[in-house]
Each structure stands twice: as C-alpha cells, then as structure tokens.
Amino acid sequence: MSTPAPSLMDKIVSLCKRRGFVFPSSEIYGGIGNTYDYGPLGVELKRRVKDAWWTRMVTLRDDIVGLDSAIIQNPKTWETSGHVSNFTDPMVDCKKCKGRFRADKLDDARCPEKPSKKPGECGGELTEAREFNLMFKTNVGPVEGSGSVAYLRPETAQGIFLNFKNVLESSRVKPPFGIAQIGKSFRNEITPGNFVFRTREFEQAEMEFFIPPEQNDQWYAYWVNERFSWYVDYGIDPSKLRKYEHPQAKLAHYCKACTDVEYEYPFGWGELEGIACRTDFDLKSHSAASGKDLAYFDPESKARYTPWVVEPAAGVDRTALTFLIDAYEEQVLPDGDVRTVLHFHPEIAPITVAVLPLVKKEGMPEKASEVDRMLRQARFTTFYDESAAIGRRYRRQDEVGTPYCVTIDGETLKSDIVTVRHRDSMAQESVKVADLEAYLRAAMRSWKRPTK
Numbered sequence: 001m002s003t004p005a006p007s008l009m010d011k012i013v014s015l016c017k018r019r020g021f022v023f024p025s026s027e028i029y030g031g032i033g034n035t036y037d038y039g040p041l042g043v044e045l046k047r048r049v050k051d052a053w054w055t056r057m058v059t060l061r062d063d064i065v066g067l068d069s070a071i072i073q074n075p076k077t078w079e080t081s082g083h084v085s086n087f088t089d090p091m092v093d094c095k096k097c098k099g100r101f102r103a104d105k106l107d108d109a110r111c112p113e114k115p116s117k118k119p120g121e122c123g124g125e126l127t128e129a130r131e132f133n134l135m136f137k138t139n140v141g142p143v144e145g146s147g148s149v150a151y152l153r154p155e156t157a158q159g160i161f162l163n164f165k166n167v168l169e170s171s172r173v174k175p176p177f178g179i180a181q182i183g184k185s186f187r188n189e190i191t192p193g194n195f196v197f198r199t200r201e202f203e204q205a206e207m208e209f210f211i212p213p214e215q216n217d218q219w220y221a222y223w224v225n226e227r228f229s230w231y232v233d234y235g236i237d238p239s240k241l242r243k244y245e246h247p248q249a250k251l252a253h254y255c256k257a258c259t260d261v262e263y264e265y266p267f268g269w270g271e272l273e274g275i276a277c278r279t280d281f282d283l284k285s286h287s288a289a290s291g292k293d294l295a296y297f298d299p300e301s302k303a304r305y306t307p308w309v310v311e312p313a314a315g316v317d318r319t320a321l322t323f324l325i326d327a328y329e330e331q332v333l334p335d336g337d338v339r340t341v342l343h344f345h346p347e348i349a350p351i352t353v354a355v356l357p358l359v360k361k362e363g364m365p366e367k368a369s370e371v372d373r374m375l376r377q378a379r380f381t382t383f384y385d386e387s388a389a390i391g392r393r394y395r396r397q398d399e400v401g402t403p404y405c406v407t408i409d410g411e412t413l414k415s416d417i418v419t420v421r422h423r424d425s426m427a428q429e430s431v432k433v434a435d436l437e438a439y440l441r442a443a444m445r446s447w448k449r450p451t452k
C-alpha cells in the first residue's frame, strides 16, 4: 500500500517543527496533548502579529488605550460574567474507549482507538450529553477549599470591564473610546485540535469599545469592516476570508449581534475572530454585583448612562497559524525545481533581512557582519548566514518567509554595493550600503501580495 501524500496541514506542522516555529510542548516527557511551545521563529511571528494588531488598534489611534490585567481575578468576576454557569460545552463519553467528545461536534471528533474512527464506531456506547465547564480551576493561597477557589481567565475581556472606571478616571478618555489588551487565556477544551487552531492555553487580542448606546449599529458595522480589512492589509488572501453573521438563536448570553471573520482552512471554514455587540451587559452586571457605579456621566450633555460595548476579539495563535497557512506555497520554478516559500507580509515575517557573504573568505564575512550590525542598529530583525552555497541559503530563507536577502560579494568590497534579492519575485537589485536602510523600508512599504 502506498503512503498517502502529506496534507497541507501535515506540511505546515512539519515545517514549524523543523525550522523552529512551533514544537510540541514537554516533548521529552512524551508531550501533553495539544499543547505547543513557540520556538525562535514562532516567537518572532507571534510578536509581529501582536505588534501589527497593537499598532493598528492603539498606536495609530487617539481613541483606544491599553491594559494588562491579571490572569487570576476575584472569582466573583466569573460568577457575574456568567462564565461559572454558562461557559460550558455539551460533552459525551464513550463507555468502551473512554474517549470524551463534544456532543455538538461529533462529526469533527476522532476516537482514540487506532485506526482512528468516529466516536462510537469503536463499538462503544456514548453517554447522554452533560454540560462541562471550560474554566480551569485553581486554588489561591496555601489552603485548598471552596473559599480559595479561583479560575484562570477564559477571556481577557473581563479584566477590561473591571478596570473601566480606573481607566476612565485616569486617562482623560470619554465614550466612544476603547481599551485593548493582549494576553493569555485558558479553556479546558474537550476536543482541542488542528495544531494551534484550538488549544487549552492561547493568547487573545481583545478590545472593548465603549459607546453611547445609540451609536451601536454604526460602530458594530465599523469594527466588522475594520477588522476584516486588517487581515487583508497584512496580506491574507481575501478570497479565503468571509464574514459570518451569527443567527440570533445561537448568540452567547451577553450578545445582541455577532459577526465572525472566517478563514477557509485546509480543514474547512473556521472562526478567526469574532466581533460582538455586548450591549451594557457586562458593565451593568459588574455594577450590580460589586455595588460600584460603572455608569458614565457626560459633562457636556449632562447625561448619565452605561455605555454599550462593541468587542473585536481575535486569537493571536490562530492568526499566526492563518498567516502560515495562507503564506505557504510550493512553487514550481522554470527549471522544474520546486521551492517552498512563505509569502509573509514583510511586517509579519519573523526575519526581515538575511545577510549573506557570497563566500567565506576575502573579507566578505567581516563586511557582511558590519552590514548585519548596521541593520540591527536600525532595528531590522536580521539573520546572518555564511554556510552552504548561496542558492541553498536563499531557499532556506524562502522557507521561513524572509522577504529580503542582502548578499555581500566582491562588488561590495570594491564599491560598497550589495545585492538585494527579493523573496517573492526572486529579482535581484544592486543597492549602495549607505542607501540600504531606506531601500528596505521603501520595499516593505510598497510590498504587494503576489498571486500564487
């Protein structure tokens, strides 16, 4: 029997491990199901995703400020938000193989018995569905007991609501304004899967936009479009993106409307980000439960009201995975050779510039190190490589998505001119070392997604 060709997901997972993007977590102890660690290139990729989000959401705007709230908060937070009673998935167990599955996602689940089958196909009977709370419980302090129970946050959003008044009183903001936060969230997912698409520990990038209630429809439409555009502007293929509006009957308990930005993954369409209209549910609930007034008094109109909230909520890991999948190409070259290339947007690529002496002699490594230092000082993320033939080094950089390679050759030693090789077109241009920084910045600004 012939071995089936690896799927696109298999190829991405293998590239991620081989090149240091993502490793299975605690691998030397046999791993821990569906948990991953980010290697040197993965860390850079995630940092770029977070920077791109923060730049667009906070740095470039005058109506959004940042926050970094605690992961473990007063447990009343989660009683009030509804997570203790409502943040559940229906779960069934297989009486034979002891597999545990989401009752509403049985079609996507696989039985742990090998060869893997659908739940129940191993001959076992499935139990009735039970509600399973997704929050991780822990104990705070040295004594275990009901009085010390706390939760790892399942979303970053609640930390923002708890600090609404603090930010309002300390930051000279007034509705409409937003509070943005990036940080870890934890969910005891019954069936995590598809690599880093769904894991139990992940990072979210969320923003709560506080508005006068009558401006809800306008801001909801604005944020759906703005967040969709963000992905397109950072190079995601628009034909693989769509907006999915949730039917009223399926909305979360706090929600009046919700639209997902979805991506067509190799395993089907999936949620990349949700934009929700949360009304005044959270502020009013926390106000009632804490006894603290979380309304806003507008000094101009003299009106007092509880702001409504529009929330764009993205996943950093899921976005990084989407960039990887969308950027991946096995390109057949005119000579029949195949190169693997990641066409990342230059601001998303983990390495921006590779610096390569043509040969390891005649003073080229020394000159290349000098250029490398100059680019690092200018805050480019660079990678210096002097091993192997130049063509092979280009291919190694293509495979991790480095948009520019700077080659130092005899001409550089004679007249201070380097060759810049572009990842997508493979075109090469001569550039003076003195002009290199400006040249690279201009190339980054004018980058266009290539048609694959």
Ligand code: GAP
Pocket (backbone or CB within 6 Å): 154, 155, 156, 157, 187, 189, 196, 197, 198, 199, 200, 201, 202, 204, 206, 271, 272, 273, 274, 311, 313, 314, 315, 316, 317, 318, 319
């Ligand atoms: N505050 C609203 C909220 O948390 P969500 O749709 O549950 O909404 C927002 O989560 C985003 O967080 C999702 O669109 C997804 O990108 C990411 N996310 C949620 N659960 C995840 C998981 N188990 N693994 C990875 N990312 C996840």
